[in-house]
Amino acid sequence: MRPSLLLAVLLAPQVARGAPLPLTLDPSRLAQIRFSIAAPLDEIVGVSTAVSGQVRYDDATGQGSGRIEVDLSRFRTGIRLRDRDLRKEFFQVDRYPKAVLDVDALDPALPGLLAPGRDVAADALGSLTLHGVTRRVRVPMTFRAGSRAGRPLVSAKGKLEVRYEDFGIPRPRMLFLKLGRRVEVEIALAFVGPPGSPGPAIAAVDLPDAGLFHPGAVLPVAHLARPRRRRLQFAADTPEGRGERLLDDPGLGGPGNALTCLSCHATGDETERGDVGKDGTxxxxxxxxxxxxxxxLWQGLAPDAGSAAALCARLFMLAPGGIDRGRRGDLGAYLGKISPDDVAPPLDYRVLAMTRKTGLKDPVKGDPARGRALVARFCESCHAEGAVRPPLTPGLYEADDIVSRVRWLDRVDSHQMPPFDLARLPDAELRDIVTYLAGNEKTRIFQREHPVAATP
Ligand code: HEC
Ligand code: HEC
Incomplete structure (x- = not known):
């Protein structure tokens, strides 16, 4: 380094002292805004990383101010229909696309905040603008500083409770039966300052990521969660042992895949249409x-069990290239070990073909109480807290939409939810499930403008 440059860096702290330091959101770390609304049966959790903003902080006075904006159209709750409803009916993003937090002071002031490595607490005072209404707020925050390559980093975490009626957000007609009145909002932001700015240039510790949410806590879709521990039969260094372990490995699929073989297949000796596994599903x-x-296998499309598995990976696990030869062999070896009978009857794929052409008559004339139990049995291997998808919420779905998803009648999004064939899930049971999940016109969570006719 040239001496003049070195000098400039060394002097920078003194030169800059007294001038507020501009801090921008650190592009290398996810900023996250997470909201949750308590509900009697469930909790709705939404996450947005579409955050922008800038703050200024003065290390000498310990005062800070700034503005943080959140794009409300980018909240995700893990259920697409619910996201749409939240955008349209709750936030009304067409008219009010953003939530804005304007901070004008810290209470108490935090001089020397930028000394790295310790948590300091203060309330951010300011105003929140949401749904066209602006109100004063006080947000308890914790801050922690560090540095990277001579640039100061500050993580800021905070929590506030918002009564959405205070902001004129209408309660959708029946929503109050289902939801609490308060939204708890959690904020996790990471800021970065300009190079050579005062304070943290003295310490080269990087900001620990623990300052932000734990990733598992962020995603409402807990696709990071692994299924419960299984008791394993075979040693890890044998082909069958490796295959056995691959059976609950979502990494067999492509990017974004959350499913494993065990999401869709049991491994026990089934009677008729299937055992109820130990987890009741x-x-x-x-x-x-x-x-x-x-x-x-697969109607003859697959020459052996490993290839049949590779076909499943292509169809359902977002892996267009299937599974490589080595792992196909391992899966095949394991499947061989759980195939004790010399011959077994083939599956009847005509049922699956027929399933995909058969609509459901009177989809909401079933028994909702039975439907509830059947949802636990058929759907909760994937739709449950901590599973692949969040729990299914009664009153959220259109009847026709549920039927076409379960039977793969038409449009299927990412093909991750497999078709349930008529033999495993007969019409009468699907009718109970749909009746329970669709709810009725009075108890629907959102009264849509153009509700799809529930009964034809
Ligand atoms: C999204 C659900 C899903 C996933 C994930 C999945 N499969 Fe399948 N698999 C199916 C369906 C549906 C069939 C068609 C037959 C049926 O309904 O069981 C099938 C068929 C098969 C068959 C052929 C059965 C036969 O007799 O024709 C094998 C073997 C198989 N899967 C193994 C696996 C393995 C191993 C994995 C993990 C790599 C896996 N599958 C992942 C849904 C899935
Ligand atoms: C093997 C895992 C699995 C099972 C079992 C399963 N689902 Fe799904 N489901 C998914 C996935 C994954 C999605 C997300 C859509 C996609 O990626 O295809 C989904 C989406 C849905 C949706 C749309 C929700 C949204 O995001 O808007 C509905 C409704 C639904 N499933 C209903 C059911 C019902 C009813 C059952 C039981 C009969 C069931 N699912 C069983 C995996 C499953």
Whole structure:
């Protein structure tokens, strides 16, 4: 380094002292705004990382101010229909696209905040603008400073409670039955200052990521969660042992995949349409027990069990390239071990083909109480707290939409939810499920402008 430059860096702290330091959001760390609304049966959690903003902080006076904006159209709750409803009916993003937090002071002032490595607390005082209404707020925050390559970093975490009626956000007609009146908002931001600015230039510690939310806590879709621990039969260094471990590995699929073989297949000896596993659920596809010794797999499309698995990876696990040869072999070895009978009857794929052409008559004339139990049995291997998808919420869905998803009648989004064939989930049971999940016109969570006719 040239001496003059070195000098400039060394002098920078003194030169800059007294001038507020501009801090921008650190592009290398996710800023996160998370809201949750308590509900009797469930909690709605939404996350947005579409945050922008800038603040200024004066290390000498310990005062800070600034503005943080959140794009309300980018909140995700894990259920697409609910996201749409939140955008349209709750936030009304067409008219009020953003929430804005203007901070004008810290209470108490925090001089020397930028000394790295310790948590300091203060309330951010300012105003929140939401839904066209501006109100004063006080947000308890904790800050922690560090530095990277001579630039100061500050993480800021805070929590505030918003009564959405205070902001003129209408309660959708029946919503009050389902939801609490308060929204708890959590904020996790990371700021970065200009190079050579005062304070933290003295310490080279990087900001620990623990300052932000734990990723598992952020995503409402807990696709990071692994299924419960299984008792394993085979040693990890044998082909069958490796195959056994691959069975609950979402990494077999492509980017964004959350499913594993065990999301869809049981491995026990099934009777009729399937055992109720130890967790009380019935999987959407048939058990892999004896699969290796069926005369035909996937209607003959797959020459062996490993190739059948690769086909599933392509169809359902977002892996267009299937599974590589080595892991196909390992899966095949394991499937061989759970196929004790020399011959096993082939699956009847005509049922699956027929399923995809059969609509459901009177979809909401079933028994909602039975439907509730059946949802636990058929759907909760994937739709549950901590599973692949968040729990299904009654009153949120259109009847027709549920039927076409479960039967794959038309449009299927990412093909991650498998079709339930008529033999495993007969019409009468699907009708109960749909009746329970669709709710009725009076108890629907959102009264849509153009509700799809529930009964034809
Ligand atoms: C999203 C659900 C889903 C996932 C994930 C999935 N499968 Fe499948 N699999 C199916 C469906 C549906 C079929 C068609 C037959 C049926 O309904 O069981 C099938 C068929 C098969 C077959 C052929 C059965 C036969 O007799 O024709 C095998 C073997 C198989 N899967 C193994 C696996 C393995 C191993 C994995 C993990 C790599 C896996 N599958 C992942 C849904 C899935
Ligand atoms: C093997 C896992 C799995 C099972 C079992 C499963 N689902 Fe799903 N479901 C998904 C996935 C994954 C999605 C997200 C859409 C996609 O990626 O295809 C989804 C989406 C949905 C949606 C749309 C929600 C939204 O995001 O708007 C509905 C409704 C639904 N499932 C209903 C059901 C019902 C009813 C059952 C039981 C009969 C069921 N699911 C069983 C995996 C599953």
């Amino acid at each position: 019935i999987r959407p596809a048939w058990s892999l027990w004896d699969a290796a010794h069926r005369p035909k």
